[in-house]
Amino acid sequence: MAGKRITKQKRIILxxxxxxxxxxxxxWIYEQAKKQLPDIxxxxxxxxxxxxxxxxxxxxxxxxxxxxxxxxxxxxxYHFVCRNCGTxxxxxxxxxxxxxxxxxxxxxxxxYHRLEFYGTCCQCQ
Amino acid sequence: MAGKRITKQKRIILxxxxxxxxxxxxxWIYEQAKKQLPDIxxxxxxxxxxxxxxxxxxxxxxxxxxxxxxxxxxxxxYHFVCRNCGTxxxxxxxxxxxxxxxxxxxxxxxxYHRLEFYGTCCQCQ
DNA sequence: TGAATTAATAGTAAATATTACTATTAACAG
DNA sequence: CTGTTAATAGTAATATTTACTATTAATTCA
Numbered sequence: 653m654a655g656k657r658i659t660k661q662k663r664i665i666l667x668x669x670x671x672x673x674x675x676x677x678x679x680w681i682y683e684q685a686k687k688q689l690p691d692i693x694x695x696x697x698x699x700x701x702x703x704x705x706x707x708x709x710x711x712x713x714x715x716x717x718x719x720x721x722x723x724x725x726x727x728x729x730y731h732f733v734c735r736n737c738g739t740x741x742x743x744x745x746x747x748x749x750x751x752x753x754x755x756x757x758x759x760x761x762x763x764y765h766r767l768e769f770y771g772t773c774c775q776c777q
Numbered sequence: 778m779a780g781k782r783i784t785k786q787k788r789i790i791l792x793x794x795x796x797x798x799x800x801x802x803x804x805w806i807y808e809q810a811k812k813q814l815p816d817i818x819x820x821x822x823x824x825x826x827x828x829x830x831x832x833x834x835x836x837x838x839x840x841x842x843x844x845x846x847x848x849x850x851x852x853x854x855y856h857f858v859c860r861n862c863g864t865x866x867x868x869x870x871x872x873x874x875x876x877x878x879x880x881x882x883x884x885x886x887x888x889y890h891r892l893e894f895y896g897t898c899c900q901c902q
Numbered sequence: 903t904g905a906a907t908t909a910a911t912a913g914t915a916a917a918t919a920t921t922a923c924t925a926t927t928a929a930c931a932g
Numbered sequence: 933c934t935g936t937t938a939a940t941a942g943t944a945a946t947a948t949t950t951a952c953t954a955t956t957a958a959t960t961c962a
Contacts, residue, residue, distance in 0.1 A: 653908095653909075654909075654910085655909090656908095656909060656910090656958090656959085657908095657909055657910065657957085657958050657959070658958080658959095659909090659910060659911075659957080659958070660957095661910080661911070662910085677948095678948080678949080679948090691911095691912070691913095692911085692912080693911065693912045693913060693914095694912095694913095694949090695911080695912075695913080695914090695949090695950080695951085696910080696911060696912070698948090698949060698950075699910085699911090699950090700910095702949095702950095714839075714840070714841065714842075714843075715839070715840060715891075716839065717839075718839075718919080718920075718947070718948070719947080719948060719949090720948085720949090732879055732882075732883050732885070732887070734885070735888070741883055743879060743882060743883070744882070745875065745878060745879065745882065748873055748875075748892070750870065750873075750894075751894065753870060754857055754868060754870065754894045755896070757857075757868060757869070757870065758857050758866055758868070758898060758899065759899040760857070760859070760896055760897055760898040760899045760901075760902060761896045761897045761902055762857070762894050762895070762896040763860070763895055763896040763897070764894075764895055764896075765892060765893060765894040765895065766840075766892070766893050766895070767873070767890060767891070767892045768890060768891050769875075769876065769879045769887050769889075769890040770887070770888055770889055770890065770891070771880070771885055771886045771887040771888040771889075772885055772886045772888075773883060773885040774883065774884040774885045776885075777885060777886055778937095778938075779938075779939085780938095781929090781930090781937095781938060781939090782928085782929050782930070782937095782938055782939065783929080784928080784929070784938090784939060784940075785928095786939080786940070787939085802919095803919080803920085804919090816940090816941070816942095817940085817941080818940065818941045818942060818943095819920090819941095819942095820920090820921080820922085820940085820941075820942080820943090821939080821940060821941075823919090823920065823921075824921090824939085824940090825939095827921095843918070843919070843948080843949075844918080844919060844920090845919085845920090903962105904961105904962095905960105905961100905962090906959105906960085906961090906962100907958100907959085907960080907961105908957100908958095908959095908960105909956105909957090909958075909959090910955105910956080910957080910958085911954105911955080911956065911957085912953100912954095912955080912956090913952105913953095913954100913955105914951100914952085914953095915950105915951080915952075915953105916949105916950080916951070916952090917948105917949085917950070917951080918947100918948085918949080918950090919946105919947090919948085919949100920945105920946080920947085920948100921944105921945080921946070921947095922943100922944080922945070922946085923942105923943085923944075923945085924941100924942095924943095924944105925940105925941095925942100926939105926940080926941080926942105927938105927939080927940065927941090928937100928938090928939080928940085929936100929937095929938080929939085930935105930936090930937100930938100931934105931935095931936085932933105932934090932935090932936105
């Protein structure tokens, strides 16, 4: 049964994600975790990120690039992605209320939606 | 100067994408193109997909999986992704009008946004 | 508290999607 | 038709992520 034991590795990985608002990559999380646990393995980071995402502790963001980013904030919120520097900003706007509309359109079940805005951030323009 | 010449390869790749509404992967496009041009290279498919996307002839959809899908319909529209079978459905709903709100929130420039709904399609439930 | 059990790990290899490289081919201008 | 060079085929390389396996350590329970 996976996800049963609370290991040092899992605890530190979660701590790293929860203590940043930078939407980090797996590799950045790995580098940070190594500061506390020099022998931690990248595979362990990936395994735990997947696990934590599956139980809803964190969110995986795989938008607009070849690699994933992770978000310790799991409340539904939207993002702005700068096409120049790649920075992801959190947006504090009300949730779009279209899930029911879509569900009836496609005659299926809508579980959640994702909304991203793309452009140039104030640093870059 | 790239994108200058209209090659058989480029023409066929574009034709394949425009003649389907299945949001295909690069590999599927490659397989289809091979039927007309058996010696076409996968690298050529990727190069042209990138080129066609950069001039706005097609759209690249890199959401929710480790690979990209492509869309020959470039008018802004939304998608529903089935988490079970992976099928992407086009949605015919009005555009969300939030670009200006977001632009003022982040004090940047918003060029476009993307909106995806996730759930279970009628085939799968 | 101290073994026994087995989930989780480190380290490495493999898989997958995509991009880079290079000699050759072919689109197109003159 | 011919010269120029953009684009190609084929292959190698890159990057991210997953799989594999012997070993380690978290938890159970006597």
